[in-house]
Amino acid sequence: MEPLIALRGVTKSWGGAGSRLALSRVDLDIAEGEFVCLCGPSGCGKTTLLNLIAGLERPTRGEVTVRGAPVRGPGPERTVMFQESALFPWLSVQRNVEFPLEMAGVPRAERAARVERYLKMVHLWRTRDSHPHELSGGMKQRAAMARALVGEPSILLMDEPFAALDAQTRDVLHGELERIWLETRKTVVFVTHNVREAARLGDRVVMMGTRPGRITRDLAVKLARPREANDQDVTTLAGVIERELKIEIEKVIREELDDAWTPAGGGLPGAAGRDLGGGI
């Protein structure tokens, strides 16, 4: 089957000559309805990759296609959720969620019904008249989720949407996202540096490495849903991903810190147990 999203030889560099490679010849296929987590250390280009799919940035070389058509800019079939809610502070929650429908020219009566449906889906219908600054961080991300879903895109792109939340709120929102995903069957591309989050949510965990940014491993996750953060399988898988990524993370730290820094022993790749559960 033809993939919904396809990246072919995608390279992205910043600046002109002597530039830094954010992504180097990345190939990636994402099928319709998949929940893919992009997981890697800072600087591995996972956010850049998401922005390329979103159409917010253009590849330096290579091509990004959605349903076979090259991505030339942002489009209503691909919505993005950011780490910050990016809600408009001058609009109420309801008007914020209505905004993409207004931009798409949806008639007023239909807008109201759709806004109500999605605000209820994220349990914010009662707070629809509040302004963003009156909401907690978790509520803001719920509102942002409703805004991302209300236009009924086929692809939901999420850039560390829960990274700024406390652990309890994040757990709750993981459950909500999983429930909504099971209901709507969107294709989700979810960027995170949190391995437990990747194991908790993904059908597939695509691990990335740095300098240059590239895909190091593509891991299928065949765990039952709905999952819990504390499921033994999720914890085990998170450990596997973490060990895989550790070598890349240490590379970043070594470049950022002084020479005297040495990695703590134990978890280095190649150590015993590295593949524990990796092939399931």
Place this chain on the structure above:
Amino acid sequence: MGFLALLVAIWAVASRSGDRFLFPGPDDVALALRDSVRSGLLPRAVLKSLARLAVGYSVSLVAGVGLGVALARVRWVKDTLGAVVLGLQAIPSVCWLPLALLWFGLGEMAIQVVVVLGSLLSITLATESAVNTIPPLLVRAARTMGATGGRLWLRVILPAALPGIVSGARLGWTFAWRSLLAGELLFISGGLGQVLELGRELHDMALVLGVMVVIVALGLASDHLLFGQLEARVRRAWGLDRA
């Protein structure tokens, strides 16, 4: 209020112990104000000044916001007019008066030029910085939701910059008010500035002080009633101040 009453009391005592002619007390000033209100001199002057201010300030506001937006978003405007705007900021508005008088003659046009040039640039610079400092994330998010071109401007960029633009408009208002009075003082044209000059010519110190009190009162009232309320409302709605 209590503090204001104390100031008036000190003023009354101080004027009693000095030269009543050069330093009239609050009672003398109140009498002078009453006379000038009765004769119609002061009300006419106030109306004339406020009417001028309304015209000149409206022009400044529209042109200043437009120019500020252009400076923030259009590369070649920034490259050409950016330095000019900053340079012209160095000229006190009343210094435009000789030029305006020679170009436009002794008329309304000359004084409006002074008012507009006095307030336009501060509104321009405030608008430019307000547009430049809106969070880039809001614009990115808006683009992913299909906002482009004019709609991106009207629905996202201008609302996001509004608190900064309102602050600039408030600053521009006080500059317009000062420029107007300076202009009126220097050339005979009716208006509050001229009444001030009249008081000097007649050696009527009570009238001079009276007009100054009126200037302060009008300045405070317009700033507080018009802009104080507006700015507070915008900042609350935008979540910049917790109510």
